[in-house]
Amino acid sequence: MPATAVVLGQELRDLWLGGRALVLSLAFSLLLSAIAYLVATNRALNFLEQRETVNLTLQVAVAVGALLALLTAADAISGERERRTLESLLLTPASRLAIVAGKLVASLSLWLAAFAITIAYVWFLGRGVGIAGDALASGIVVGTLLAIFLASLGILISLFATSNRGSLSLSLFLLLALFAPTQLPSAATSGWAGDLLLRVNPVTAGEHYIGRIVVDGRGWSEDIAWLTSPLIAAAIAAALALAIGAQRLNLSGGASA
Amino acid sequence: MRRLLNAALACAATATLAPAAYAGPRTTIAVDRTTVATKLGQTFLIQSTVTNHGGTAASGLIAHLNVLSLRPGLYVDPEDWSSHRTRYLAPIPAGGATTITWKLAAVNAGDLGVYIAVLPRGGPAVEPIAGPLVHVTISDRRTLDAGGILPLAVGIPALLALTTAALRISRRRTTRASSSGAGALRS
16 A cells, blocks of 8 residues: 555544544534524525525635645644654655655545535525535535645645644634635725736635636636636645655754754 | 896806716616516616717716615615616717616515616716616515525534544543553553
């Protein structure tokens, strides 16, 4: 069995049988339940057009699902360092590349579980208007790209972080910075600079693409250009995480390591 | 005498301040339909055409959309209905027209009126030109059937909570069994 698969299996066991991933998934499902219940029963939110309701739920699911992958990745190496379990892992015959790749893929399992949970909610909210299929398909594409990008970013931060707290804090800060433009008023993003900001930022571009498909009912290929930055960001971040991890994974962390 | 003087001054001010390009009463507004029937939560479009019947180009015009309830007791916030209610129009050539599409969201159920007014950007206070009233009837409906949400909203977290609890119990038993096995070996 390849070393990556062995590391991945061990990581998945630690995450899922250890209970941490299940607790995070439970928290995720509680959040989606609260949103779904509010949009379905609250009079103020209920007037939202049904497509917008699905869009709101899906965007929250993608954002929080990617956050779970990021948090798991940010803890993957710096956490092992602090728990003093990294040394035994480094002593195994598995290469550093295999260790980093296994941890990266294992952290993505959180996103896949989050998406599996999302399916029921999106189906419930989108039934009757025939958008559940398109919404879920766009959600898995955009969410996977964002999860790969953010998890790779988390691994990179975790590689260099000297403390687990620092790794998690910086990862959360970066995530908030990436999500901040989604809260800008529409007038602020109407000019060329605003449009460029939305297109360059993989998070805003991905969420915009979902909105185009779910709310505006556009075809998959019509706004495919919006997927460029999530795709490039995912590819570059994953390549960097693997390449740097293969060389810089060590016991001490820090930039000079 | 004083009244005459004031009237003459007012006429002079109007003539001076009024932008030459403002078409005034020579501008008309038409809409593509005068009735809309839709459901709460839906969006709909209204197209208005501003025509310049004058001999010169009409520039500096603003078209503004307004929404009001035709029955008392219903509060309407036009901002909720359309996020882009004011349009600054490009100059309309003599005899030309411009079409504006307004996207509206049906936010309240009931009988509502929608109209578009055109007014100049500058100059003296003049009466806006209003287009015909569009009578909008919004039927009340919940955009989502809330029935069935509670089992889903409770069921999925409950399932995950049960799985988590079962896993913890299983792990505790395994740990206890292995520690008692180790104790037996030591003794």
